Amino acid sequence: MTVTRSSSTKSYAAEVEERFLAKLRREKRHSVLRRIVLNIAGVAAFLALWELAPRALPGTNVQMFPSPSLVLKSAWPMIISGELLENVAVSLARALAGFVIAAVIAIVLGVVMARFQTLCQLSEPILHGFRSIPVIALVPLAVLWFGIGETSKVALIVCGAFFPIWINTFIGVRDVHPIYLRSAACLGAPRLKTMLFVVLPAALPMILAGLRQAIAVSLIVLVAAELSGATVGVAHMMSLGYQLFKVDVMFIGLFVLGGLGFLADRLFVSLTARLFPWYLTSK
Amino acid sequence: MSRLVELQNVSQLYAASDGKPNWALREVSLQMNEGEFVCIIGPSGCGKTTLLHLIAGFIQPTDGEILFKGTPIQNPSPRRGVVFQEYALFAWMTAHQNVEFGLRMRGVPRPERRERARRFLQKVGLELVSDRYPHELSGGMRQRVAVARALINEPEMLLMDEPFAAVDAMTRATLQEELLRIWQEIQLGVFFITHNVDEAIFLSQRIIVMSAHPGTIQDEIRVDLPYPRSRISREFGELYTRIGQELHR
Numbered sequence: 001m002t003v004t005r006s007s008s009t010k011s012y013a014a015e016v017e018e019r020f021l022a023k024l025r026r027e028k029r030h031s032v033l034r035r036i037v038l039n040i041a042g043v044a045a046f047l048a049l050w051e052l053a054p055r056a057l058p059g060t061n062v063q064m065f066p067s068p069s070l071v072l073k074s075a076w077p078m079i080i081s082g083e084l085l086e087n088v089a090v091s092l093a094r095a096l097a098g099f100v101i102a103a104v105i106a107i108v109l110g111v112v113m114a115r116f117q118t119l120c121q122l123s124e125p126i127l128h129g130f131r132s133i134p135v136i137a138l139v140p141l142a143v144l145w146f147g148i149g150e151t152s153k154v155a156l157i158v159c160g161a162f163f164p165i166w167i168n169t170f171i172g173v174r175d176v177h178p179i180y181l182r183s184a185a186c187l188g189a190p191r192l193k194t195m196l197f198v199v200l201p202a203a204l205p206m207i208l209a210g211l212r213q214a215i216a217v218s219l220i221v222l223v224a225a226e227l228s229g230a231t232v233g234v235a236h237m238m239s240l241g242y243q244l245f246k247v248d249v250m251f252i253g254l255f256v257l258g259g260l261g262f263l264a265d266r267l268f269v270s271l272t273a274r275l276f277p278w279y280l281t282s283k
Numbered sequence: 284m285s286r287l288v289e290l291q292n293v294s295q296l297y298a299a300s301d302g303k304p305n306w307a308l309r310e311v312s313l314q315m316n317e318g319e320f321v322c323i324i325g326p327s328g329c330g331k332t333t334l335l336h337l338i339a340g341f342i343q344p345t346d347g348e349i350l351f352k353g354t355p356i357q358n359p360s361p362r363r364g365v366v367f368q369e370y371a372l373f374a375w376m377t378a379h380q381n382v383e384f385g386l387r388m389r390g391v392p393r394p395e396r397r398e399r400a401r402r403f404l405q406k407v408g409l410e411l412v413s414d415r416y417p418h419e420l421s422g423g424m425r426q427r428v429a430v431a432r433a434l435i436n437e438p439e440m441l442l443m444d445e446p447f448a449a450v451d452a453m454t455r456a457t458l459q460e461e462l463l464r465i466w467q468e469i470q471l472g473v474f475f476i477t478h479n480v481d482e483a484i485f486l487s488q489r490i491i492v493m494s495a496h497p498g499t500i501q502d503e504i505r506v507d508l509p510y511p512r513s514r515i516s517r518e519f520g521e522l523y524t525r526i527g528q529e530l531h532r
Contacts, residue, residue, distance in 0.1 A: 278416045
């Protein structure tokens with residue numbers, strides 16, 4: 001048998017590499033495009049079905065079950081006048097403020113409790129007790145204490161978003177693999193730096209899971225808080241629609257809330273991939 | 284040559300799941316000199332890793348004393364670098380960031396840190412993959428990074444816990460040769476745990492054979508063969524047979 005060496009000239013290798021990379025780029029573009037197209041097609045099919053269903057089923061009350069085109073028709077003037085945008089902006093600001101405050105408190109407390117046993121054992125009965133109270137049950141109390149202003153809404157969102165972040169951070173930090181801590185110790189890392197550079201990143205997957213859950217909880221509590229009394233906001237708009245028997249307005253709210261939740265989650269995932277490149281790809 | 288590590292009648296107990304005390308190590312005495320390469324070999328459960336954790340300072344002995352250059356070991360220290368079996372690299376740091384970790388912890392300024400990390404990555408032949416994350420490296424490369432990460436602190440000894448157990452045979456042979464080269468170049472003490480007789484004879488100046496239940500030192504064997512050692516020499520074969528017999532006694 002003879003082995004013939006391929007002509008390993010530079011131009012040949014460069015050409016193969018270029019072809020390979022071009023193919024890779026093409027495939028990646030294709031898969032991104034495919035996903036977008038299918039996502040949109042799914043939404044379109046859902047809306048089309050919804051649009052057609054009331055027409056196909058005789059006796060459907062379009063007042064009670066408005067079709068997407070009807071919802072859009074009543075939404076259009078609200079979009080033009082900026083009314084819808086204002087409601088969305090106010091609601092988003094509330095949810096974001098509550099979420100951020102909750103995240104800061106919960107992560108700090110979660111880390112501290114997982115590292116200091118005394119503190120943990122002192123506070124765990126209280127915290128776990130509070131954790132089992134549904135936040136919705138606090139809505140009337142919050143209105144009594146803080147009125148129907150921003151404070152009560154943000155406070156409620158903080159309460160709701162706090163627990164998933166806190167418990168996940170706590171477990172993540174508590175269960176950091178000892179080999180990481182030992183590595184840090186024998187490389188001369190002091191306590192605080194070990195915390196910052198080793199414990200927090202090692203617990204990050206759990207912390208991120210808690211944050212993602214808290215995004216969803218924030219939106220739920222937001223709606224409950226706004227329904228209980230507000231002068232502006234997406235859920236307030238829906239509650240007005242209810243009082244004026246404008247079901248189409250209530251549906252606008254549903255669309256907005258669904259869209260917001262979806263976008264917030266997507267944003268979170270892409271931010272995670274960008275900030276922590278080692279995390280998603282190493283799984 | 285002066286004494287690097289000294290263990291005097293060290294015992295380590297732990298509570299088994301039924302609550303009864305169990306001897307991981309029983310009255311172990313051991314000396315190691317500066318710049319010496321010592322291999323610990325023995326069946327699983329003989330307390331090899333416990334011994335390493337004691338010298339590293341991760342745990343304190345139940346009884347007895349452990350001295351490092353004459354002073355008792357109380358804490359882990361960058362003067363005693365540790366290379367674990369695997370999965371000890373920080374997954375969220377690139378190879379370069381892993382290597383410079385020790386310097387960063389001591390507040391060495393960034394330009395100096397970069398330069399020194401680059402030099403140590405070069406020493407283990409990894410300058411080209413310094414920006415990769417651990418999950419993008421092969422098992423052999425990961426262990427090279429782990430060695431560089433420990434060496435950058437300029438430790439007086441390296442504690443290695445079956446560092447090459449998880450890599451394939453060919454890579455393992457290369458890593459052994461590289462380790463010997465680095466050891467001869469830097470002249471630091473190496474405390475190397477293995478369950479591989481061949482590896483122990485190829486690497487070390489002295490082999491400590493341990494037995495289990497309770498963990499004790501069974502025998503100490505000097506290996507006076509010159510480096511680099513040939514695995515097919517007669518002396519190598521004789522040592523291999525002897526240690527094999529001791530382990531199966």
